[in-house]
Amino acid sequence: MNLGLQDRVAIVTGASQGIGKYIAEALAREGCDVAICARTESDLEEAARDIEEEGADVLAVPMDVTEEGEPERLVAETAERFGRIDVYVGNVGGNRRGKFEELSDEDWEDLIDLNFMSHVRVSRAAIPHMREVEGASICYISSIFGRELGGAGLSLYNTTKSALISVSNVMAQELAPEIRVNSVAPGSIRYPGGSWDQRVKENPEEMKQFVDQNIAIERFGRATEVADAVTFLCSERASLITGTCINVDGGQSHSLI
Numbered sequence: 001m002n003l004g005l006q007d008r009v010a011i012v013t014g015a016s017q018g019i020g021k022y023i024a025e026a027l028a029r030e031g032c033d034v035a036i037c038a039r040t041e042s043d044l045e046e047a048a049r050d051i052e053e054e055g056a057d058v059l060a061v062p063m064d065v066t067e068e069g070e071p072e073r074l075v076a077e078t079a080e081r082f083g084r085i086d087v088y089v090g091n092v093g094g095n096r097r098g099k100f101e102e103l104s105d106e107d108w109e110d111l112i113d114l115n116f117m118s119h120v121r122v123s124r125a126a127i128p129h130m131r132e133v134e135g136a137s138i139c140y141i142s143s144i145f146g147r148e149l150g151g152a153g154l155s156l157y158n159t160t161k162s163a164l165i166s167v168s169n170v171m172a173q174e175l176a177p178e179i180r181v182n183s184v185a186p187g188s189i190r191y192p193g194g195s196w197d198q199r200v201k202e203n204p205e206e207m208k209q210f211v212d213q214n215i216a217i218e219r220f221g222r223a224t225e226v227a228d229a230v231t232f233l234c235s236e237r238a239s240l241i242t243g244t245c246i247n248v249d250g251g252q253s254h255s256l257i
């Protein structure tokens with residue numbers, strides 16, 4: 001299937017490792033040039049070399065997306081380098097566990113900035129560029145815990161990931177027909193060096209039980225499987241899909257909506 005992504009330009013945030021890097025590689029394989037960012041410059045440069053091997057021209061911009069002006073700089077440098085922006089994948093995100101009554105304003109501000117406002121800011125800066133091309137698309141990486149209860153200790157994560165799905169659905173209404181906006185909700189995704197990989201190495205029996213009890217397909221998800229879903233959503237082949245959140249979770253989640 002030709003996804004129609006040849007010669008398009010994509011921004012992927014948080015792409016020096018993990019799911020973001022797999023997404024950038026998948027887009028590169030389909031013919032996109034890619035702008036990536038992360039804080040650790042050495043990791044980012046290494047990732048850029050790997051993504052270039054897929055045939056892409058890569059712009060690697062070391063930055064902290066939570067710092068003032070940095071999301072806008074990422075967009076400006078991408079537009080200057082490549083002359084267009086077709087795809088934005090808002091992947092950067094993290095978790096901070098804590099009991100609700102013990103979380104401070106600073107905890108809330110930090111996670112809202114990272115998991116939510118970074119995507120708002122990159123999107124807002126990129127939209128004028130995306131309006132200038134045909135078939136532009138935004139995709140946010142949420143979580144199954146943006147669609148259903150994650151449990152005690154996850155108020156920051158649950159709230160910010162739900163907010164991302166919510167805003168993407170409103171954006172889809174406002175930005176149609178020029179720009180499609182969707183989100184993806186991964187379940188537990190294991191890749192070398194990632195948090196689930198570490199937990200499996202530390203507690204293999206406990207993790208086997210976790211998988212048996214929670215994931216219908218009886219294994220962790222792969223980052224390539226998330227990347228494939230995102231690449232499809234950002235492609236011409238998904239031209240009728242906007243305002244949707246797709247679970248990529250092997251049957252881990254239980255939400256009816």
Ligand SMILES: NC(=O)c1ccc[n+]([C@@H]2O[C@H](COP(=O)([O-])OP(=O)(O)OC[C@H]3O[C@@H](n4cnc5c(N)ncnc54)[C@H](OP(=O)(O)O)[C@@H]3O)[C@@H](O)[C@H]2O)c1
Binds near residue numbers: 037038095143
């Ligand atoms: N892994 C899972 O099972 C899973 C499940 C559901 C949803 N997700 C979501 O998928 C996304 C990716 O997860 P992941 O597991 O691949 O994460 P990860 O391995 O922790 O990678 C995060 C990436 O973002 C970068 N980053 C972190 N903070 C940043 C900041 N302030 N500014 C710029 N870059 C930053 C990191 O590099 P630096 O540290 O060098 O900045 C790294 O490249 C997240 O939104 C996560 O919530 C993951």
